[in-house]
Amino acid sequence: xxxxxxxxxxxxxxxxxxxxxxxxxxxxxxxxxxxxxxxxxxxxxxxxxxxxxxxxxxxxxxxxxxxxxxxxxxxxxxxxxxxxxxxxxxxxxxxxxxxxxxxxxxxxxxxxxxxxxxxxxxxxxxxxxxxxxxxxxxxxxxxxxxxxxxxxxxxxxxxxxxxxxxxxxxxxxxxxxxxxxxxxxxxxxxxxxxxxxxxxxxxxxxxxxxxxxxxxxxxxxxxxxxxxxxxxxxxxxxxxxxxxxxxxxxxxxxxxxxxxxxxxxxxxxxxxxxxxxxxxxxxxxxxxxxxxxxxxxxxxxxxxxxxxxxxxxxxxxxxxxxxxxxxxxxxxxxxxxxxxxxxxxxxxxxxxxxxxxxxxxxxxxxxxxxxxxxxxxxxxxxxxx
Numbered sequence: 001x002x003x004x005x006x007x008x009x010x011x012x013x014x015x016x017x018x019x020x021x022x023x024x025x026x027x028x029x030x031x032x033x034x035x036x037x038x039x040x041x042x043x044x045x046x047x048x049x050x051x052x053x054x055x056x057x058x059x060x061x062x063x064x065x066x067x068x069x070x071x072x073x074x075x076x077x078x079x080x081x082x083x084x085x086x087x088x089x090x091x092x093x094x095x096x097x098x099x100x101x102x103x104x105x106x107x108x109x110x111x112x113x114x115x116x117x118x119x120x121x122x123x124x125x126x127x128x129x130x131x132x133x134x135x136x137x138x139x140x141x142x143x144x145x146x147x148x149x150x151x152x153x154x155x156x157x158x159x160x161x162x163x164x165x166x167x168x169x170x171x172x173x174x175x176x177x178x179x180x181x182x183x184x185x186x187x188x189x190x191x192x193x194x195x196x197x198x199x200x201x202x203x204x205x206x207x208x209x210x211x212x213x214x215x216x217x218x219x220x221x222x223x224x225x226x227x228x229x230x231x232x233x234x235x236x237x238x239x240x241x242x243x244x245x246x247x248x249x250x251x252x253x254x255x256x257x258x259x260x261x262x263x264x265x266x267x268x269x270x271x272x273x274x275x276x277x278x279x280x281x282x283x284x285x286x287x288x289x290x291x292x293x294x295x296x297x298x299x300x301x302x303x304x305x306x307x308x309x310x311x312x313x314x315x316x317x318x319x320x321x322x323x324x325x326x327x328x329x330x331x332x333x334x335x336x337x338x339x340x341x342x343x344x345x346x347x348x349x350x351x352x353x354x355x356x357x358x359x360x361x362x363x364x365x366x367x368x369x370x371x372x373x374x375x376x377x378x379x380x381x382x383x384x385x
Contacts, residue, residue: 006383012103016136019099022134023090025065030057034324038088040065042073045094049085060263063090070097070110074132078117080110095134108150109142111157111382113193116140116248143381153380160376168369182355183305190304190343196337203329205293209253210281210325212245221246229278231256233264236273236284245279253286254279261287261299265323269315272302285328294341301333321324 005011026039038057044051065071069083074093090096117132120140124130145153212218212230222230222243229241234282255264257277263285264271280286289298300308311331315323336344379385 005143006145008149011141011145012144013138013143014140017101017104017142018109020134020137021090021096023092023094023096024060025092026055026059026089027057030055032056036313037064037313037352038086039091039096040071040083040088040091041091041192042075043077044088045071045081046207048081048083051085051088055089055179059089064088065090065096066213070106071095072097072117072132072137075135078130078132080113080117080123082110091153095137097137101231103147104144105143105147105150105154107154107158111154111377113140113142114382116142116375119215140270145383153385154339156385157376157380161373164369164373168366170368171362171365174197175359175366178355178358178362185351186303186348187305189348190301190306190334192335194340196338196340198335199332200335201329202331202333203336204290206289206298206334208325208328209280209286209288210251211282211284211286212250212254213282218250221249227253230281231262231276231278231284232281233268233271233283236262236264236271236276239266240277241278247284250279256280256286259295261289261302262294263287263302263323263328269321269323270302270308271311274298274299285323285325292338293335294338294345296345296348298333300345307331 023040030036031039031053033052036054037059038051039053040051041053041057044053065083065088067084067086068274070080071083071090072078072080072095074095080097080119097106097109100109117137117140120132120136124132139150148206186221212221214222214230223246226244226247228245228247229235230245232243235241236241255278258275260274261272262280264283265271265285268281286296287302289295309325311327312321314327315321335341348366376385
C-alpha cells in the first residue's frame with residue numbers, strides 16, 4: 001500500500017471519488033424469518049446472496065440494495081463484498097459504496113480496497129468488537145490508474161478469479177467426497193453381522209465418568225497456570241488450553257490421559273475426542289471400555305454416522321439437548337469377537353490414512369488457490385500485472 005506509484009497512476013482519497021450510504025436502524029420488532037423484505041446484516045455479507053432475516057414494515061426505497069452493489073461490514077472483520085442476492089434492505093453497521101466518479105471503476109475498487117480495510121482493522125483497538133467508521137473508509141488513499149488500465153486489470157482479474165473459483169469448488173467437492181467415502185466405509189464396518197456377533201448395551205461394555213463441575217464449591221480449583229488444562233468442548237475442538245486446574249483436589253476420574261476417549265454430552269453433543277491430557281469439564285464424559293471391547297473399536301463406533309444420528313435425535317427431545325448417563329448406556333452396540341474388532345480397526349486405520357492423505361492434497365490445493373488470488377491482487381495494484 002505504500003509502494004511507489006507506476007507512471008500514470010495517482011493516489012486519491014476515496015472521499016474525492018465516491019460517497020457512502022450508511023445502513024438504517026430498522027425496528028427489530030419487524031424482524032422475522034419469512035415475511036417482508038430480506039435484511040442485509042453483517043453476517044449476510046460473506047455469502048452475499050441470502051439473509052436469514054426479513055423486515056416486515058415500512059421502509060425508504062433508498063435503502064434497497066441490489067445485485068452488484070458494494071457493501072462494507074463495519075463491525076468485527078472489516079471487508080468489502082459484492083451483493084449478489086435479491087433486492088434487500090441495508091441494515092445498520094453495513095454501508096454501501098456509491099456515487100463513483102468517472103475516474104474510478106467500482107469493480108476496480110472492489111478488488112483492491114480490502115487490503116486497506118484489513119490494515120485499518122489491524123490497528124483498531126476494541127473492548128468487545130472492532131468498529132469501522134465511514135470517515136475512515138473515505139480517508140483511504142487508493143491507487144487510481146487511467147480508466148483504460150483499470151478496465152484491463154478488472155478484465156484479467158474477473159477471468160482469473162472465475163477460473164480460481166471453479167478450481168476451488170472442485171477441490172472442496174473432492175475434499176467433501178473423501179470424507180464422505182470414509183464415513184460410508186465406517187458405517188459398512190459396523191453394519192455387518194457374522195458368527196459370534198452379539199448386540200449389547202453400551203452400559204454393559206463400558207464405563208462412564210463425569211467431568212469436573214465448576215461451581216461455587218469448586219471454582220477455587222481454577223488456577224492461573226498448571227500442567228492440567230480444563231478440557232471444555234471449546235478447548236477440545238480447537239486443541240487449545242485457556243483455563244487450568246490445580247494439581248490436586250479434583251475427582252480422580254475427571255482426569256483424562258491421551259489414550260482415553262472423551263464424549264461431549266451437552267451443548268455440542270456427540271463429539272468424540274482422544275489424545276488430550278487434563279481435567280475434563282462437566283459437559284463431557286470419559287468413556288472407558290471393558291476388556292471385551294477394543295478401545296479403538298469403541299472410538300470409531302461412537303463416530304459411526306448411524307449411531308450419531310440416533311443418539312442426537314434422542315438427546316434433542318429435551319429443551320436443552322443433553323446425553324445423560326442413562327441415555328448413553330441404553331444405546332445398543334454390535335459387538336463382534338475380539339479378533340474381528342482388531343481386524344476392523346486395521347481396515348479403518350488404513351482407510352483413515354488414505355482419507356487424510358487425500359484431504360491433505362485438497363487442502364494444499366485450496367491454500368495454493370488462495371495464495372494465487374493474493375499474488376494476483378498484489379501484482380494488479382502494484383502495477384505489475
